[in-house]
Amino acid sequence: MATEHGSETGFETEQEFVETEDGTRRRLAFVDRFPEAARTARICLWIAFAAFGVGALFGLIQALHRTNTLRIISSADYYTILTGHGVLLALVFTTFGIAGLFHWANTRSLGVSPTSRRLTQGWLWTMSIGTLLAAGTIVAGLFDWIPASADVLYTFYAPLEAHPLFYVGAALLIVGSWGAGLDWFLQYREWRSHNPDARIPLQSFMVMTTMLMWYLSSAGVAIEVVFFLIPWSLGLISQVDPLLTRTLFWYFGHPVVYFWLLPAYVVWYTVLPKLSGGRLFSDPLARVTFVLFLLLSTPVGFHHQYTDPGIASGYKLVAMTNTMFLLLPSLLTLFTVVASMEHGARQQGSTGRLAWLKDLPWERPEFSGIALAGIMFAAGGFSGMINAGMNINYLIHNTLWVPGHFHLTVGTAYALTLMAIAYWLVPQLTGKRLQFRGLAAVQPFVWFVGMVLMSNAMHRGGLAGIPRRTAEPQYDMVSFDAVVGTVGEMRLQIAIGGTLLFVGAVMFLAVMFGTWALGKPNSRLRVNGTIPEPLSGPEESPRVLDNLKLWTAIAIMLVLLAYGIPLYDMVADGLLSPGSVPFPE
Amino acid sequence: MHVHRFERLWFGASLVLIVAFIGTIIYGAVGPGIAMVDDSGGTVEPSVIADGEYEQADNFREPGVYDTEDGVDVYVVARQYFFQPGTSEPIRVPAGEEISFHVTSPDVTHGFNLAGTNVNTMVIPGQVAEFSVTFEETGEHGIVCHEYCGDGHHTMEGQVVVVEQSEFEGGEN
Ligand code: HEM
Ligand SMILES: [Cu+2]
Ligand SMILES: [Cu+2]
Numbered sequence: 001m002a003t004e005h006g007s008e009t010g011f012e013t014e015q016e017f018v019e020t021e022d023g024t025r026r027r028l029a030f031v032d033r034f035p036e037a038a039r040t041a042r043i044c045l046w047i048a049f050a051a052f053g054v055g056a057l058f059g060l061i062q063a064l065h066r067t068n069t070l071r072i073i074s075s076a077d078y079y080t081i082l083t084g085h086g087v088l089l090a091l092v093f094t095t096f097g098i099a100g101l102f103h104w105a106n107t108r109s110l111g112v113s114p115t116s117r118r119l120t121q122g123w124l125w126t127m128s129i130g131t132l133l134a135a136g137t138i139v140a141g142l143f144d145w146i147p148a149s150a151d152v153l154y155t156f157y158a159p160l161e162a163h164p165l166f167y168v169g170a171a172l173l174i175v176g177s178w179g180a181g182l183d184w185f186l187q188y189r190e191w192r193s194h195n196p197d198a199r200i201p202l203q204s205f206m207v208m209t210t211m212l213m214w215y216l217s218s219a220g221v222a223i224e225v226v227f228f229l230i231p232w233s234l235g236l237i238s239q240v241d242p243l244l245t246r247t248l249f250w251y252f253g254h255p256v257v258y259f260w261l262l263p264a265y266v267v268w269y270t271v272l273p274k275l276s277g278g279r280l281f282s283d284p285l286a287r288v289t290f291v292l293f294l295l296l297s298t299p300v301g302f303h304h305q306y307t308d309p310g311i312a313s314g315y316k317l318v319a320m321t322n323t324m325f326l327l328l329p330s331l332l333t334l335f336t337v338v339a340s341m342e343h344g345a346r347q348q349g350s351t352g353r354l355a356w357l358k359d360l361p362w363e364r365p366e367f368s369g370i371a372l373a374g375i376m377f378a379a380g381g382f383s384g385m386i387n388a389g390m391n392i393n394y395l396i397h398n399t400l401w402v403p404g405h406f407h408l409t410v411g412t413a414y415a416l417t418l419m420a421i422a423y424w425l426v427p428q429l430t431g432k433r434l435q436f437r438g439l440a441a442v443q444p445f446v447w448f449v450g451m452v453l454m455s456n457a458m459h460r461g462g463l464a465g466i467p468r469r470t471a472e473p474q475y476d477m478v479s480f481d482a483v484v485g486t487v488g489e490m491r492l493q494i495a496i497g498g499t500l501l502f503v504g505a506v507m508f509l510a511v512m513f514g515t516w517a518l519g520k521p522n523s524r525l526r527v528n529g530t531i532p533e534p535l536s537g538p539e540e541s542p543r544v545l546d547n548l549k550l551w552t553a554i555a556i557m558l559v560l561l562a563y564g565i566p567l568y569d570m571v572a573d574g575l576l577s578p579g580s581v582p583f584p585e
Numbered sequence: 586m587h588v589h590r591f592e593r594l595w596f597g598a599s600l601v602l603i604v605a606f607i608g609t610i611i612y613g614a615v616g617p618g619i620a621m622v623d624d625s626g627g628t629v630e631p632s633v634i635a636d637g638e639y640e641q642a643d644n645f646r647e648p649g650v651y652d653t654e655d656g657v658d659v660y661v662v663a664r665q666y667f668f669q670p671g672t673s674e675p676i677r678v679p680a681g682e683e684i685s686f687h688v689t690s691p692d693v694t695h696g697f698n699l700a701g702t703n704v705n706t707m708v709i710p711g712q713v714a715e716f717s718v719t720f721e722e723t724g725e726h727g728i729v730c731h732e733y734c735g736d737g738h739h740t741m742e743g744q745v746v747v748v749e750q751s752e753f754e755g756g757e758n
Binding site: 075078079243246306324327397463469475481569573 | 693710
């Protein structure tokens with residue numbers, strides 16, 4: 001049980017024997033202790049991986065099409081594929097991957113099973129049906145004989161209109177994720193009833209702060225979709241205000257990137273130190289980081305609208321300032337990650353100023369994947385600071401720079417971390433030993449090299465003014481002058497990089513499929529889920545850190561400050577005006 | 586709460602960095618006067634633009650280039666899939682003079698970017714994007730619609746031609 005260790009944390013409590021010498025197999029992996037929760041987490045991950053596979057294929061098609069390397073679709077269909085890529089990867093792969101990871105993390109750290117089977121089934125089905133509806137309407141756009149389409153990209157800016165079922169699907173995906181959050185809060189309440197005075201176990205603390213941030217921010221897109229886009233696409237209201245709906249989208253659109261990132265942070269804080277052979281530096285600092293994200297993730301959305309008309313500069317300036325402060329928790333994380341890895345290497349006997357770097361277990365994919373994801377994230381953070389600069393942003397807004405940036409963040413920091421942790425976690429969720437370990441060991445490096453090629457070229461292409469989201473980035477009246485390199489060389493790197501990334505995705509899926517199909521249940525797993533206690537534990541931190549109600553209240557206040565007046569401005573001239581009818585009409 | 590000395594240092598350095606960033610950006614925004622898009626262009630019903638009833642709008646004129654005593658005003662309508670003016674005939678403006686652009690859309694959201702420069706705005710139905718640019722040199726700039734606006738999006742482009750003051754014909758005022 002969670003607290004039998006006598007420590008207040010409930011953190012270092014599991015005794016998971018992966019194997020016994022005499023072959024009696026008294027194994028206590030996660031799947032043995034919590035079979036039901038393991039099953040739920042597994043289903044979430046399989047759906048996430050399926051979305052990832054299709055999304056990666058679409059990504060390959062895009063990378064080859066826009067560089068004019070290989071064209072198997074028409075340029076008009078490019079946008080259908082791109083919508084599929086954005087939705088399947090940025091919304092489905094992420095949300096299901098996070099649900100699987102959090103379901104494991106919350107259950108593991110609390111040591112309590114989810115409390116209601118019906119609730120779990122409910123959110124799983126809601127999210128799944130939502131995904132099927134959204135993906136179905138998108139793919140229908142490829143077939144002329146199906147009278148539905150959703151060629152609106154994953155940002156679905158009105159007045160571009162999708163089939164109503166697309167919006168219903170998106171809404172269900174989000175509402176389902178709220179149910180998942182509820183499941184985890186109820187688990188916590190159950191744990192709390194047995195542990196009235198204990199500090200919240202760290203992973204559960206992280207899950208809950210992330211979900212609070214998610215409730216606060218996804219309310220924006222839920223309002224956009226349920227109150228405006230669904231009635232509008234059904235013809236119940238004739239027009240919507242494009243700026244208002246767009247603002248509601250971006251109210252959600254920045255925090256959503258933290259929703260993608262924080263699960264990676266959970267892994268970096270709680271599992272990476274162990275995988276590097278050591279333990280987390282500081283539990284309190286990890287809590288501070290997550291609280292800062294809860295407070296600051298939402299009142300920043302206007303930084304995606306720096307170039308939007310209709311929004312006063314003052315509001316943009318407030319968002320910019322908040323955004324810069326939001327750098328703080330990420331910089332703190334950078335410190336912890338590097339320090340924990342160094343500590344781990346030194347625990348294993350490594351010496352020297354930098355020699356410890358090469359003593360880390362690079363041959364193990366669960367480690368190398370996370371470490372490479374962290375390196376890419378540092379680069380992505382740097383290009384993100386440029387995005388956040390209100391005036392420099394004008395140079396790169398909506399150019400290829402932007403996908404160059406977020407393939408480092410969500411496309412690698414999140415995606416590669418999830419793949420890496422899957423190498424470690426899936427055996428514990430299935431009871432099957434990882435198959436094709438050799439393939440797994442090179443996979444993170446393939447992804448890394450592919451991303452270095454694709455992303456650097458995208459960044460430079462953006463500086464040359466090449467737009468994102470276009471099937472034909474060559475124009476009669478426009479010439480793109482590369483600041484560094486040549487446009488032709490960038491195209492080549494994007495094509496090769498995209499191909500390598502696709503190969504990396506296939507390798508990952510092959511390992512997962514092989515493990516599922518060939519692994520024997522009850523095998524010796526070669527990994528264990530024990531997480532060592534941090535160097536300084538939560539006892540040393542003020543209790544107020546665990547006061548989630550307080551932090552939520554402050555977060556809401558900050559949101560009201562940043563959004564109250566701007567939203568009032570937008571609705572003062574009528575909720576639906578200036579208004580647009582749907583296109584295509 | 587015990588915080589390691591290196592952590593304190595890092596924390597402090599991070600804060601300094603952040604404040605420095607904010608400082609430079611605010612300086613950049615109010616100092617040298619880099620024009621940013623805000624709400625100064627006002628709003629206009631998209632249907633007014635779609636029907637070409639420009640006289641009904643007090644903040645938007647018939648698309649074209651106007652030479653007024655306050656400087657040069659350019660009114661552009663971005664629509665699926667061309668800029669008017671810009672696509673079928675280039676937007677001709679004089680060098681060395683402040684040009685005020687006013688851009689709006691009667692249909693969906695578009696973008697207006699002079700490729701490779703920081704002249705960059707979203708074009709949102711219902712809103713007029715207003716911003717000023719001074720071109721120091723003569724030459725041509727390609728206009729790209731950089732927001733997906735439908736399946737012909739990649740065909741939406743145009744041109745700004747910057748000419749000597751003496752060659753600038755003016756246009757109506
Ligand atoms: C096989 C790996 C991948 C390849 C080859 C790839 C390729 C691309 C390319 C070329 C674009 C730009 C399209 C354009 O703007 O015209 C793009 C956009 C995008 N990608 Fe990827 N990508 C991959 C993986 C990922 C992953 C793992 C994620 C997120 C988890 C992701 C999220 C996105 C998003 C959100 C967009 C923007 C869509 C939009 O503008 O509407 N991609 N991708
Ligand atoms: Cu953002
Ligand atoms: Cu366009």
